[in-house]
Amino acid sequence: MNAVAVCAPSRLEAAALQGAVPGRPVRRIGVGRAAAIRAARTPALRDAAALVLAGIAGGLSPALAAGDVVVASEVRGGGGAVACPSAPILAAELRRAGLSVHVGPVLSVDHVVTGAEREALAASGALCVDMESAYLLANAAPGAAAVVRVVADVAGSPLLRPATAGRMGTALSVLRRLGPALGAWADAAGPRRVLLASPRSFCAGVVRAIDVVERALELRDPPVYVRKQIVHNVHVVQDLTERGAVFVDELDDVPSGATVVFSAHGVSPAVRAEAERRNLEVIDATCPLVRKVHSEVRRFADDGDTVIFLGHAGHEETEGTMGERPERTVLVETPEDARTVAIADPDRVSYVVQTTLAADEVAELVDILEARFPGIRQPPADDICYATTNRQEAVSRIADGADLALVLGSENSSNSRRLVERAERLGTPAHLVDDASGIELAWLAGAEVVALTAGASAPAALVDGVLEALRGLGPLEIHESPHVEEPIRFTLPKEVRNA
Numbered sequence: 001m002n003a004v005a006v007c008a009p010s011r012l013e014a015a016a017l018q019g020a021v022p023g024r025p026v027r028r029i030g031v032g033r034a035a036a037i038r039a040a041r042t043p044a045l046r047d048a049a050a051l052v053l054a055g056i057a058g059g060l061s062p063a064l065a066a067g068d069v070v071v072a073s074e075v076r077g078g079g080g081a082v083a084c085p086s087a088p089i090l091a092a093e094l095r096r097a098g099l100s101v102h103v104g105p106v107l108s109v110d111h112v113v114t115g116a117e118r119e120a121l122a123a124s125g126a127l128c129v130d131m132e133s134a135y136l137l138a139n140a141a142p143g144a145a146a147v148v149r150v151v152a153d154v155a156g157s158p159l160l161r162p163a164t165a166g167r168m169g170t171a172l173s174v175l176r177r178l179g180p181a182l183g184a185w186a187d188a189a190g191p192r193r194v195l196l197a198s199p200r201s202f203c204a205g206v207v208r209a210i211d212v213v214e215r216a217l218e219l220r221d222p223p224v225y226v227r228k229q230i231v232h233n234v235h236v237v238q239d240l241t242e243r244g245a246v247f248v249d250e251l252d253d254v255p256s257g258a259t260v261v262f263s264a265h266g267v268s269p270a271v272r273a274e275a276e277r278r279n280l281e282v283i284d285a286t287c288p289l290v291r292k293v294h295s296e297v298r299r300f301a302d303d304g305d306t307v308i309f310l311g312h313a314g315h316e317e318t319e320g321t322m323g324e325r326p327e328r329t330v331l332v333e334t335p336e337d338a339r340t341v342a343i344a345d346p347d348r349v350s351y352v353v354q355t356t357l358a359a360d361e362v363a364e365l366v367d368i369l370e371a372r373f374p375g376i377r378q379p380p381a382d383d384i385c386y387a388t389t390n391r392q393e394a395v396s397r398i399a400d401g402a403d404l405a406l407v408l409g410s411e412n413s414s415n416s417r418r419l420v421e422r423a424e425r426l427g428t429p430a431h432l433v434d435d436a437s438g439i440e441l442a443w444l445a446g447a448e449v450v451a452l453t454a455g456a457s458a459p460a461a462l463v464d465g466v467l468e469a470l471r472g473l474g475p476l477e478i479h480e481s482p483h484v485e486e487p488i489r490f491t492l493p494k495e496v497r498n499a
Contacts, residue, residue, distance in 0.1 A: 004186040005048040005142075007039070008175075009132050013055040016172045020179025024186055029053075029136060033078075033110040036132040040139035050144035050189035050474060052182050053136055056171045057106070057128040057149035058113060060121055064151045066167035067174045069094055069101045070128045072147035077108030077134025082145065086185070086472030088465070090146055092437040093181040099174065102127055106147055108134035118155060144189050144474045148182065150174045184441035190448075191475040194467065195398035197453035198483045201408075201460040203387030205287030206231045208490040209264035210240070212285040215496035216261055217244050220281075225260040227251060227267065228316050230285060231457040232413040234434055251275055259283065265316035266290040268323020283495045289385050290317055293352050294324050296379050300350040301325035305377065306343050308332050310365050311354030315414055318354060338368035349373045353383035356415035356456075358392055358422060387456045388415045390484055392422050395453055397481050399423035402451035404443055405430035408462045409455030416455025423451065435462050436469035444473065 006024045008014040014028035029039035039045055057070065064070070071091040072084045087103050094101045107126035121129060133147045152171035202210075209230050216224045223246045229237050230247075237247060245261075251274050254260050259281045262271075266286040275282050300307045307329045311318040322329045332338050332351075343349050351369060353362055362384065369376055382389075399405045405423035409416025409432055416432055423430035428451065433439055444450075450470065454463050470476055491497075 003048050004050040004052065004189050005045050006182060006186060007045070007051065007053045007136070009035070009055045012172060013175060016175040017054060017179055017182070020176045021186070022180060022183040024183055029132065032131045033135045036135040037139050040136050045140045048140065048142050050186070051137070051140055051142040052146040052148070052185055053133055054148045054175060054178055054182060055130065055132070055150070056152040056168070056175065057130040058118065059128050059151040059154045060107070060118060061127045062155045064102065064127060064154060065100070066151055066154055067100070067170040068151045069099050069174065069178070070106060070149045070151065071101060071103050072106040072133065072149070073103050075106050075108060075133045075137055075147050076124070076126060078138055080134070080138060082134065082137040084146055084472060085468045086144065086146055088435070088437040089439050089441060089469050090148070090181065090185050092439070093184055093441050094148070094178065097177060097181060099177060106130060106133055106149055108132060122155060144472060146185055146472075148178055150178070181441070184445070188441040188444035189473045191477070192447065192470065193449045193477045193479060194470065195402055195449065195451045196478055196480040197391065197394035197398055197451065198481045199387070199390050199394060199486055200463060201454040201456070201458055203385065203456040204486065204488045204490050205264055205289060205385070205387070206457050208492065209285040209287065210236060211492060212283060212496055213240050213245055213261055214243075215492065216259060216283055219496060220259045223258070225254045225258055226263065227254075227260055227271070228263045228265065229412075230261065230263045233410045233457040233459070235459055235462065236457065251278060251280065254278070254280060256280070261285050263316065264290070266294060266320035268320050270323055283493055285493070287355070288490050289355050290321070293321055293355060293383050296352045296383070297321055297324040297329060300352070300377065301328040305348045305350040306330060306345065308341065308349065308351040308369065309354070310351060310357065310362055312414060315354065317356070317414075321352070321354070332365060332369075335364055335368055338365045339372070343373065346373050347375055349375070350377035352379055354414070355383055355385040356388050356418065357384055358418040359384055359389055360425070361418070385415070385456070386488070387486060388418065390486065391415065391419060391453065391456060394481055394484065395419050395422045395451070396426065398451040399428040399430070400426045402428050402449045404428065404447040405451040406439065406466065407432050407453055407455060408435070408458040408466065410434055410457070413455045413457050416458065419453055419455060436466045439466070439469070
């Protein structure tokens with residue numbers, strides 16, 4: 001078992017946690033500044049590789065109710081501050097347990113705070129106040145630390161009132177419920193290596209698409225509408241929404257004459273015709289590599305072929321591409337589809353590929369189709385996006401030597417899901433997460449080597465966030481795979497170029 005100390009201040013707090021943290025004893029450190037400093041200097045805490053402190057606290061923010069849980073992003077007090085970077089992972093674990101959880105600063109002072117003083121401290125931005133956390137962490141200085149406090153007395157309510165006893169009972173009851181998550185944090189704490197994929201994160205098509213929306217917001221009167229998600233990432237969509245973009249599912253939701261941006265995944269001719277009929281000002285952010293596949297469908301179909309589209313049903317790129325010649329295009333998703341797809345004229349058949357598929361997935365489908373249709377025509381150049389291929393190869397370079405692979409990307413991101421599948425095919429447990437809060441502590445227990453990458457639609461800042469959160473669990477050694485240059489840049493549409 002790794003050297004992690006689980007602590008609580010008072011006898012009541014320690015008793016609430018004792019036996020609730022699987023396989024971990026709970027150390028009582030005592031109440032107040034002096035007790036916390038004495039405890040920090042004992043060998044058990046001084047030599048601990050990691051330390052987690054849990055107890056009750058007084059609420060400073062009026063948004064906190066009795067029984068709410070505060071996970072410290074940092075602990076302030078004694079003239080300094082100690083960061084707790086693993087807070088997003090621990091907070092998510094507690095939310096999965098059904099608790100009301102807030103993440104933010106915890107303030108430590110050397111006395112009970114009431115009345116006007118509490119209002120003054122609230123102005124600092126701290127969520128709650130206690131009398132031990134900062135003094136314990138500053139003097140013990142563990143390699144990793146977490147602080148979790150349950151609100152007992154709430155802001156704006158006098159401390160010494162009968163209702164306080166009831167709130168204390170509520171807080172102690174919730175405190176016991178923290179046990180499994182605290183145990184999971186302790187099991188996950190420790191040093192680890194991170195194998196960082198290169199390349200990762202945004203590709204040129206995604207950069208272009210986001211730039212299109214940003215420029216449209218600068219140059220057009222609001223609102224600017226975007227059909228579907230501009231790229232498949234919740235963080236990108238949320239950021240652009242906050243800046244004034246309005247995302248809609250269909251053009252019916254766009255007022256006549258308004259500005260609408262088509263997403264990077266492309267649209268069918270029917271959608272373009274509808275936009276023209278509605279007198280919409282269209283700014284097309286379709287990735288140029290997707291447009292290439294559209295043109296191949298038109299060329300093959302107009303030559304008399306039945307076009308097999310290798311892709312995933314329901315994906316926007318699939319709908320847009322097959323919409324070019326719907327009467328002459330059929331979808332193949334699986335090897336079974338490839339073995340059974342019916343073609344009117346087996347001598348007049350071709351195939352094109354969704355740009356975000358895995359190369360080995362496509363190779364299997366093509367082998368089956370070529371065996372059935374020896375004369376099948378293929379695209380003159382690979383349809384799979386260079387960025388998709390580069391990121392899959394980068395995952396292959398790192399996943400085989402890892403205990404766990406983490407891929408940053410949203411659930412509806414096809415290229416991100418393919419990265420997970422690539423790692424799994426190498427025998428490495430892999431998970432797709434939107435950000436650090438999507439990581440489950442159980443995945444990290446025993447995972448000394450973690451492979452980390454991000455899909456082509458995931459911002460690079462999310463990778464930094466995960467590295468910081470993992471650093472909050474213990475010392476981190478980062479190894480980046482050999483850098484692969486991606487010099488490709490795509491020109492913006494004329495509607496949003498600088499005048």
